[in-house]
Amino acid sequence: MYGNGSRLRMLIATSLLATSAALVLVGEAGAWSLEEAAAPYKGTTIRTIGEALPPLEAMKKLAPEFEKRTGITVEIEMYEASETASKVMLDLNSKRGRYDFILQQHRNVGKFVTNGHVEPIEQFMTSAELRDPEFKPExxxxxxxxxxxxxxxxxxxxxxxxxxxxxxxxxxDLLSDPKEQEGFKAKYGYDLGPAQDWKQYRDIAEWFTRPDQGLYGTAIQGKRHEALWYEWLNFLYSFGGDMLEVKTGSECGPVIVNSPQAIAATEYYKSLMAFSPPDTLNYFWDDVMALMQQGKVAELIMWNDATYAVAVDENVSTVVGKMGFDIVPQGEGGKVAQVEGWSYLIPTAAKNKEAAYLFIQWMMEYDQQLEQHLNGGATPRPDVYASAEVQKLPYAKASMASNEVAKPKPTIPQSSEMTDILVREISSYLADEKTAKEALDESAKEISAVLGSCAPMKYPVQ
Known part of the structure; x- marks a missing residue:
């Protein structure tokens, strides 16, 4: 009896092992692959458009591998951010479908969605033919x-x-120079180092402003351009202010852009003009990046996706190996940064949506994200940031620390109008046409009017 039971158990075990092996073989035979998923679209050309910066240049270098594996050609158009936005809006409004996917600033998402310009990604992610089961964005x-x-x-x-x-x-290199440290401490009474608050930031800017040596303490992006608004937000948030009293970018709520904190932030921002080059009211992000690359300024507030071109790329920068990076100095708002990003989006008028999705999904894989990040990208994947290669980058820790405390900004359909209002009014203040309070009061009134009943003014104008 015992012997027969043992043989029975052995037969059952053998049968289960055989069944499991068969299931594995079936699973392997039916496993998802990029090549099979892309087969129906072989010979297709997909076109995209984005900002001419290292992340897109890195994507362009990666694309040939995707083309080789799939037979799908990828064409990439690169322009300055504002020109990119104009070309995208022309295509979306005309419904020509020139672009199969677009790379756009996230604050435009609400406008695109409300106008029916972009597709929800769910339809592609629920497709067994298109979705790579190894891609788990959640x-x-x-x-x-x-x-x-x-x-x-x-x-x-x-x-x-x-x-x-x-x-x-x-x-x-300047902040660690013994002679600079000695002279700075003698004048300001504390050790020279990366600015942790705005008083230190201003002191450092003042100390290194030496026009006769071709060196300035800082440079603000004072041109009447969206770069002005983005830069100003760092001061607004750090001083404890905001534009709307909301928790997420897709919400509407009370207008608080003319709060006492906002006025103080704006007045401080203008004070830095004294330590900026004379032409600072004509500068936007490309100009201040070039100044740092040329070693003509001591400190700036700038973008993480432009950092590679200053800190790593010796072909364009004279300060490689001389740079440091840290979170924005702290004010009343504490440790804070701003959420910003460019998003992969598929237009409703796109002609090759499935092929576009396959490329986007492939670009989101670890290997491509790592390669892109190492060459100037700004990955949304924490496992990429955790890699030893990324941790060696001089700006990795500043990026991670900023991501952890980043505040959302409006993505509602009227976000562009809000930006335009603030750019105009802050620019008027910088040009001595208004006081900070007058500029922000006018901004608050106009933003409240644009948004309507969901956005009353918390600080009414007398």
Whole structure:
């Protein structure tokens, strides 16, 4: 009896092992592969457009591998940010479908969704033919960044192309120079180092302003351009202010852009003009990046996706090996940064949506994200940041620290109008046409009028 039972158990065990092996073989035979998923689209050309910066240049270098594996050709158009936005809006409004996917600033997502210009990503992610089961964005991406950059009103419309923020750039070689340290401490009474608060930031800017040596303490992006608004937000948030009293970018709420904190932040921002080059009111992001590359400024507040071109690329920068990076100096708002990003989006008028999705999904894989990040990208994947190669980058820790405290900005359909109002009014203040309070009061009134009943003024204008 015992012997027969043993043989029976052995037969059952053998049968189970055989069944498991068969299931594995079936699973392997039917496993998802990029090549098979792309087969119906072989010979297709997909076209995209984005900002001409290292992250897109890195993507362009990676694309040939995808083309080789799939037979799908990838064409990439690169322009300055404002020109990119204009070309995208022309294509979306005309419904020509020139672009199969677009790379756009996340604050435009609400407008695109409301106007029916972009597709929800769910339809592609629920397709067994298109979805790589190894791609798990709900586990592999920074959830807060993904949901602020690529979602709107509780629904996903894409994935972050870049998870951006701004932080402090400084000349580490200057701040660590013994003679500079001695002279600085003698004048200001404390040790010279990366600015931790705005008093220190101003002192450092003052100390290194030496026009006769071709060196300035800082340079603000004072041109009447969206770069002005983005830069100003760092001061607004750090001083404890905001534009709207809301928790997420897709919400509407009370207008607080003319709060006492906002006025103080704006007045401080203007004070830095004294330590900036004379032409600072004509500068935007490309200009101040060039100044740092040329070693002509001591500290700036700038973008993480532009950092590679200053800190790593010796072909364009004279300060490689001389730079340091840190979170934005702290004010009343504490440790804070801003959420920004460019998102992969698929237009409703696109002609090759499935092929576009396959490329986007492939770009979100670890290997491509790592390669892109190492060459100037700004990944939304924490596992990429955790890699030893990324940790060696001089700006990795500043990026991670900023991502952890980044505040959302409006992605509602009227966000562009809000930006335009603030750019105009802050520019008027910088040009001595108004006081800070007058400029922000006017901004608050106009923003409240644009948004309507959901956005009363918390600080009414007398």
């Amino acid at each position: 586990e592999q991406l920074y959830q807060g960044l993904w949901k602020e950059i690529s979602w709107y009103d509780g629904k996903a419309y894409g994935f972050p192309f870049t998870a951006l923020t701004m932080y402090e750039w400084y000349r580490a």
